[in-house]
Amino acid sequence: MRSVFAAFLVSAILSVLLTPVARIVGQKLGAVSNPGGRNVNHRAIPRSGGLAIVIAFIFPLVALFFTESSVAVTVRAEWVRGVGLIGGGLIMATVGFLDDTRRVRALYKLYAQVAVACLAWGTGFRIEWISLPAAPFLPAAVSLGIFAFPMTIAWIVGIINAFNLIDGLDGLAGGIAFFAALTNLVVAYVGGGQNLLIMVPMAALLGSILGFLFFNFNPARIFMGDAGSYFIGYVLATSALLGASQKASTAVSLLVPILAMGVP
Numbered sequence: 343m344r345s346v347f348a349a350f351l352v353s354a355i356l357s358v359l360l361t362p363v364a365r366i367v368g369q370k371l372g373a374v375s376n377p378g379g380r381n382v383n384h385r386a387i388p389r390s391g392g393l394a395i396v397i398a399f400i401f402p403l404v405a406l407f408f409t410e411s412s413v414a415v416t417v418r419a420e421w422v423r424g425v426g427l428i429g430g431g432l433i434m435a436t437v438g439f440l441d442d443t444r445r446v447r448a449l450y451k452l453y454a455q456v457a458v459a460c461l462a463w464g465t466g467f468r469i470e471w472i473s474l475p476a477a478p479f480l481p482a483a484v485s486l487g488i489f490a491f492p493m494t495i496a497w498i499v500g501i502i503n504a505f506n507l508i509d510g511l512d513g514l515a516g517g518i519a520f521f522a523a524l525t526n527l528v529v530a531y532v533g534g535g536q537n538l539l540i541m542v543p544m545a546a547l548l549g550s551i552l553g554f555l556f557f558n559f560n561p562a563r564i565f566m567g568d569a570g571s572y573f574i575g576y577v578l579a580t581s582a583l584l585g586a587s588q589k590a591s592t593a594v595s596l597l598v599p600i601l602a603m604g605v606p
């Protein structure tokens with residue numbers, strides 16, 4: 343648990359320190375949300391907070407990889423999945439930042455999302471079965487077979503775009519992401535020590551989002567932008583696939599707030 347707390351603390355401190363820098367970078371490069379259109383903000387606000395979130399998330403994970411703790415041993419044993427998690431996240435953050443600064447066609451963004459979802463599949467993030475409620479004459483789980491691949495791709499692409507669609511209001515995307523990650527962390531902790539590969543990234547994600555939220559709550563001084571929403575969506579979607587219970591908790595923690603805000 344010390345490694346989990348350290349990942350949270352380091353990422354939170356880095357996020358607080360880096361978000362003002364990311365704000366300046368966004369202003370310099372033109373990654374700004376201007377008033378008008380679908381935007382509800384009444385002044386220009388940088389959309390570059392994702393840069394701080396990404397760096398604050400990755401740094402403690404990479405540092406942990408080179409330590410001699412028991413958590414590091416577990417992480418090194420799952421290095422392929424680690425590459426899929428961080429590598430895919432970096433690709434999504436890059437595509438998102440290009441869209442924040444230069445605008446990328448929607449079809450190209452979809453291609454990139456499908457590509458990283460395929461990368462995730464190849465590195466072991468998969469939905470291969472669905473559990474069923476206990477009932478007579480029903481199996482405990484049903485294998486998806488040939489539908490496992492498209493189901494996994496749809497899950498990852500869907501979560502990425504869910505976060506992208508809710509970004510743009512003060513504290514909304516960051517707040518929902520925070521509670522989604524917290525839910526996954528709690529469920530992983532209850533599940534036992536074998537879920538360290540979920541707990542450590544979720545702790546780092548919690549810290550990076552918390553530091554960002556200090557600058558994102560009303561009145562927001564910065565948004566996470568596509569770089570942040572794509573990255574967070576990908577990390578949550580893939581880490582959720584490390585366990586069936588995590589997938590359920592991510593879906594619930596995302597869908598409940600969205601449904602609650604459906605009428606307003």
